[in-house]
Amino acid sequence: MARYIGARLTWAAAMVLGIAIVAFLITHLLPGNPVDALVGDFPAPPEYVSKVRHLFGLDQPLPVQLWLYLVNMARGNLGFSFLSRQPVLSLVLARAGTTLLLMVPSLILASLIGVAMAVRAAASHGRMLDSALTAVSLIGYSIPVFWLGQILVVIFAVNLGWLPAEGIRSLREPGSGIGAVLDFLRHFALPAFCITVYYLAVVARVARSSMVEMLHQDFVLTARAKGLSERAVLWRHVLRNGLIPVITVIGYNFGYSLTGAILTETVFAWPGLGELFVTAIANRDYPVLSGIFLLAAIAVVLANLATDLLYAAVDPRVRIAAGGRA
């Protein structure tokens, strides 16, 4: 067990180092010079350009720049936004909470719905529910999540006028107390629904196959033979085993989840990482782009690590030989 954790930690550390190098390379090797972006399209005097280059250490050899980048990164310095002159780390962290506020409840909701549907589909041998699960998964995988958001806006905000189309709270009368919570929920509803459908695609596919597989395991016969009700067999024995691959898939797909969140935020002007990201794209704000990539990638590594550890906790067998990936 200790060896397993140690191996996963070492690998995670190696991944973070590799990701930092990639983040460095995309800003320093790609065409499109950061200095151009910094000094603007207006033809700058050569001495100004060289001053800027010196200021940002761009006149140093590449390995030296990389070393400086890594040292700064270790100190939590990811550079400053060209646009707002704010430190990248604090910009990203300030937005991360808002993004998680959208992501986490939706992930939980998608998991609950997907698993509940899968258990019932497995139990009823029902072709109806089973087909529904397959359909949800297929459509969820095929639909552009931002387009789903647009359709929701057209229907529920524009035509029916039931829910706000964008933002996280009303600008004029946010209210207070319960009123503020309700106001938040009204803004939350559409993007959350949108992204839940997106997550459900992943959860439904895995949950369905793993629940069906577990239902045919021998230990299910033992549970039935004790005289347990079919409901107890399903929710206590089948679910507990069938959840392991579901947890694994959610954890390993943190990057996928984040992508969905960023695109959904863009449609609904949800003030999270997505908005920061899109603004950075529009302004070619290099430090912010590479900072978002770096932190997102580290978050993915941490999510994978957490999944590995959780997996070890949930499944007492811990199959180290499988390399951790199910």
Next chain:
Amino acid sequence: MTGAAGGGAILEVHALHVTYESAGRAVHAVQDASLSVAEGEAVGIAGESGCGKSTLARVLLGLVPAGIAHIRNGRIAIGGVDVTGFAGRDWEQVRGQPVAIVFQDPLSFLNPVMRVGDQIGEAVRRHDSAAAVPARSAELVDLVRLQRSVLRRYPHELSGGMRQRVMLAIALGCRPRLLVADEPTTALDATTEAEILALLRELRRELGMAMLLISHDLGVLRWNCDRIYIMYAGHTVESGATAEVLSRPAHPYTRGLAGAARLARLPDGHFAMIGGDVPRLERPARLCPFLSRCDAAMARCREAMPPALPAGANGHQARCWLIAPAHREAI
């Protein structure tokens, strides 16, 4: 072919016919099986792999896949209650109490992510009460001669023999009047097998429960069963007191089986002595299922299926024309 033992029968199976049907294909796993187990009695079922004995064991508890397995004919009564038409929740009044079951491979039959204590506790909660769980669980692990610390362990942390004891504890936790043991020692090594069998004998003595022991190993059955049924291709072909059947087998199949058991048993559970193949089970047999492999077959065997005929003392019966009075007179 009802049993010799009188008194209350905990289990009675009459002319049972069970099929598995899927995608237009059918397998007649059990075709004509009859047996009975009296309260407190130990009864064995012997047969090669694929003879339908495991299907028979599972169908008693409704543990065959719904929608695929069908009872086509015959009757099962448990404690005097006809369970033949049971479906869904009906089975909950049979499972565990009065009938519990122990399977062949305890590792795959135990839930891998649940502590042993919780798996035993579930049986106790279902058949006693939630309050009884701690005391009764401790009592059960004592009963199967395990340390109480196993309650906190997971199945993969235990040895094969320990796991089978856990399976037994789960079954006993239901307070069964009949324990069905489906090849309970096949997955174990010889020493552990002997220990588990000794434990089963002691438990039966202490608890006075009946047992239906299913095995391909006549040696196992010989020392653990009062009576024995020989099963072949879905048919119960011979039955009687264990010693009587095994020392004076009447059916040619039993003779081959008993001879083979004395000589050698192949690792896969097949017997070396009998030539030919087990008949295919895609359609039910209309004649004696052993006909194609029998070296004593005669004209009459190709005309009709023999009924159960008396073959000796203490209710010894066999389904074979060789022991029919007419045939004896003809000799």
Next chain:
Amino acid sequence: MMRRSAAWSWLAGLVQRPAGIGSALFILLLLVVALLGPAVLPRHPLALGDQPMLPPGGAYFLGTDDLGRSVVAELILGVRVSLAVGIVAALATTVVGLLVGAIAGYVGGLIDTVLMRIAEFFQVMPTFILAVAIIALAGPGLTRVIAVIALLSWPQTARLARGEVLRVGQLDFIAAVRSLGIPEWRILLGEVIPNAIGPVIALGMLIVGYAILLEASLGYLGLSSPAIVSWGRMLSVGQRYLFSAWWLSVFPGLAILATVLAFNLLGDALADLLSPRSTT
């Protein structure tokens, strides 16, 4: 002869799967539209019209956009971009992934370990964010988009190909071929890969869908060249007029959904058909 009869039985198997054959026909239709579509349009699809923001139903069938261009015409032009990006990117991904996976699985040892570690590294990286960052910094362009998609999605194919190659490599007939003294690289190319390729092709179909979605997402974020009409770019424009011109969003999105769904269905049908376990 073996090959031809195998291909024939694939086709026969596909016919038995209505979703598979339906999606295959739909994709064929899209290909025809992509090749012939612009030629049969009444006028140049990008010609600006004098009637912007017309709702569907009139002379323009699905309406016009903010510059007066016909939505139908734009959709037809968009097929080209989506199919080109999707198919070429999936092809590149499959070739790279198949080669890497086959070498890793066939050679084994240290090379295998290193290649699979690299694959795992690429799989962990948040693909979409990296793709957006690269395109945002390097500038838009279909070739770049295709290259980025292939660069970031080969690991999945490589892992699958490696598993298949390992499986096939253990089959008896490979040992028999080897005993004939045929060089290893010819065994790999001539015997192992042809027998391992089925599931990889099925995955390739799913990658087409994924690539189309990714290209559309880039377009939606404004990361496509303004000179090219793509469905993603149409949705980007649609976002601006959500409150006034719903048709600018609804139709391009439906086109993406239908196309990606078709490739996913075809991929599932092929996976079902070509998986080594389904030998019915």
